[in-house]
Amino acid sequence: MPVVGLMGGFFESLGWTGIASMVIGGVVWVFLHGYISGVIANKIKKGDELTEEEYMQAELYTTMGLIAPPLIFGILRTTKYTYESDVLDFLGNFMGGGFFYEVLNLIEMIGAAIGVWTVS
Numbered sequence: 377m378p379v380v381g382l383m384g385g386f387f388e389s390l391g392w393t394g395i396a397s398m399v400i401g402g403v404v405w406v407f408l409h410g411y412i413s414g415v416i417a418n419k420i421k422k423g424d425e426l427t428e429e430e431y432m433q434a435e436l437y438t439t440m441g442l443i444a445p446p447l448i449f450g451i452l453r454t455t456k457y458t459y460e461s462d463v464l465d466f467l468g469n470f471m472g473g474g475f476f477y478e479v480l481n482l483i484e485m486i487g488a489a490i491g492v493w494t495v496s
Contacts, residue, residue: 393466393469394465394469395469397466397469397473398470398472398473398476399473400470400473401469401470401472401473401474402473402476402477404470404474405442405473405474405477405478406477408442408474409438409439409442409477409478409481412438412441412442413434413438414434416434416437416438417430417431417434420433420434432485432488432489435481435485439478439481439482439485442474442478443475443478443479443482445471445474446471446472446474446475446478449467449468449471450468450471450472450475453468
């Protein structure tokens with residue numbers, strides 16, 4: 377039975393520790409995203425230099441891959457695992473920070489694709 381008043385999923389215990397774990401999750405996701413994007417970019421580049429299209433493709437693949445785990449966790453947390461748990465709360469906040477970063481990255485890529493600003 378879920379506790380009435382909980383938001384569930386991301387940011388469930390959004391006190392100071394929740395905010396801190398969200399920030400830490402976002403920072404970890406930034407480094408993870410940069411590393412994975414670099415590996416993908418090196419695998420898909422055709423010449424010596426990376427073109428903007430190849431960079432955008434690597435960014436898109438990385439964003440789609442890294443946005444899925446927090447999204448799946450959030451869906452499971454709000455539907456199946458609704459009981460109180462400090463560990464699940466921490467993971468929700470941590471992954472929520474990563475999800476927040478990836479959503480902002482996706483907005484940046486969409487803006488670059490429609491010509492609002494450039495990514496590089």
